[in-house]
Amino acid sequence: MEPVAVFVPLDAASCSVGADEVASAIVREATARQRDVRLVRTGSRGMFWLEPLVEVSTPYGRVAYGPVQAGGVGELMEAGMLDGGPHPLFLGRTEEIPQLRRQTRFTFSRVGVNDPLSAADYEATGGLSGLRRALEMTPQQIVTTVTDSGLRGRGGAGFPTGIKWQTVLDMDSELKFIACNADEGDSGTFADRMLMEGDPFLLIEGMAIAGLAVGASEGYIYIRSEYPDAIKMMATAVDIAHLKGWIGPSVLGTSHSFDLYLRVGAGSYICGEETAMLESLEGRRGVIRAKPPLPAIAGLFGKPTVVNNVLSLATVPPILANGAEAFRELGVGRSRGTQVFQLAGNIRYGGIVETAFGITLGELVEGYGGGTASGRPVRAVQVGGPLGAYLPTSRFDLPMDYEAFAEVGAMVGHGGIVVFDDTVDMSRQARFAMEFCAEESCGKCTPCRVGAVRGVEVIDRIIAGDNREANLELLEDLCETMVDGSLCAMGGLTPLPVRSALQHFPEDFAPKEATLL
């Protein structure tokens, strides 16, 4: 009899709630029952309320059980899990789970499905078809395809990827670089980590295509040290890709070369800012550079450099494979294609939702996310990371669209959404935004370095009711200085959460004594 394929995630988040122990228990319990199983470790499907999620291959497709704990595996086996038998944890066919069924997995098509390090599975599921297609094209044709797709930078800034590539392509230089920003430091984001742990070859393929497109023969992936599992996975995948000849001196047997190296961060948030990341890659303190010059013109080691986020690069292979139109036809306005939204914090059904731009904030938080984990009412959501705005539920009708968010003084960013229930004190969140900026500022420019420290002090005085009106005015003045005078987004965007908290939740900034009266 064929061994039964059983799939258990190896994603760091899945393992953080016991996936490794579940995998061991499955092998142990199957052996005890003399059942032959083929255990496959995959990335995560991104439905974290169901983790550890176990899938079993059946004649009618993969079926899921979750959340499974190691101690419950024996009982599941007794219930016939290996044959897709019924049990309270049985979820039916994985792809029919409502939150997954409604998604459009364009970039994340293999994450949670494949063994991330199986080169054969990668190719069998469409892997390398984007790179093969790119090898038949001229660099200009590749860049034009990416431009036509409407893909914008997934790291948060939303700059059109094709235009960035065009700038590097047009530069006359013997040496150019592709630098992948995998320094995913924003709270509420984990899609880069999941992609690297769940489909590392896709990122490698995307970087190789970027190299062909702009004429770069070297790539660097800068991964934050807080992601030890992603680092290990990427390192192994890069080795395999080299051995397979997908990258290296001869990309897929052609005359093109592309070498890829990993670099590991060291606990600095600001190194997620592209110029600070370049400094760090060069072996220096992660102090940001003033722009211009743009990295596309003078980037890594002073050479023209494409700096792209993990998901931007990982979205390129399916665009090349399926054509620009397949991506462009999704989305709204100038926000084309899909975004991998991340539902985080106090949320019942947390995880990733890859779907076309244009879905409303409320549909994500309430429709997919099911409201809060605590069961209390949602009070605020922070969209786009620690530098993103706090929004009240009255803004749940906003479509996820770069321009629509910008219009109301918020930002979509990388699509991370952190949910807070009604126990949140928004003055504490505003204070934290300043505290975080003070902690993580690189120190290069004064508005950020000093402004953040002063910001914490001023908010403390406001909360204490000390000269409130004057201090509110001072805070506004300080925010304006930081926005106008900072060199990068760290100081420039920190006022966004602060001001939005003040704007939408002014009652939280009333002196605590006064609220008691």
Add this chain to the structure above:
Amino acid sequence: MVSKTRSSYVPWSQERAVAIVEKHRAQRGALMPILHELQDVFGHIDDRTVDLVAGELNLSKAEVYGVVTFYRDFRAGPPGRSVVHVCRGEACQSMGAERLARHARDYLGVEFGDTTSDGAVTLEQVFCLGNCALSPAVMIDGRLKGRIDEARLDELLATCGTEEQ
């Protein structure tokens, strides 16, 4: 981030340190990979390591010292036998991370950045471990843990810093 326990660190050896520099020196931007491996092997980066790296790479001591002190991960002295990172990012805050962070400090009797007096545990704060849908999160010796409440943290901390782990 420390991904192993102190028992696996080796005592300082100039020969070993030079070999580490040699292994990486041909790479572009070799300083960070060198510092990472030095800390990985010796557990920390002290003044003599800074001197050695500066000399080998023909950099000023100030440059190397500047890099070592800029990054939170690099430490000047040996860590505890276990290193515990408690996430204080917004997603974890929304699920009670500030309370958990307070609890961790009270339980261990140290502030963030400090090591317990018996050398068992170094406590660190971190802003995001990428486990934001399973908040609050902590990382213990490089292993991510999700959905951590005070009771679960106590259980985990009780096993920290024992050499057998």
